Amino acid sequence: MDGMVVAFFVPIVVFLVIVAPIWIVFHYKSKASATSELTNRERAELNEMIDVANKMAARIETLEAILDVESPGWREKQSRAS
Numbered sequence: 001m002d003g004m005v006v007a008f009f010v011p012i013v014v015f016l017v018i019v020a021p022i023w024i025v026f027h028y029k030s031k032a033s034a035t036s037e038l039t040n041r042e043r044a045e046l047n048e049m050i051d052v053a054n055k056m057a058a059r060i061e062t063l064e065a066i067l068d069v070e071s072p073g074w075r076e077k078q079s080r081a082s
Contacts, residue, residue, distance in 0.1 A: 067074045
């Protein structure tokens with residue numbers, strides 16, 4: 001009877017002490033890496049924001065070029081005012 005208890009007890013303890021914690025750690029690591037990736041919708045939104053930012057940068061460059069022609073020295077006036 002004692003031999004049978006030990007035969008079941010030792011593998012259970014080894015599983016709970018060694019295998020289960022490693023299994024749990026790898027399970028949650030894989031869950032975290034799976035959720036950290038962008039979904040297709042998020043990727044599309046990000047690309048749309050990049051396009052909007054690029055258009056805004058182009059508009060700002062155009063406005064600065066217009067100001068350079070119409071009001072030379074506007075940059076220095078702006079920096080003095082700040």
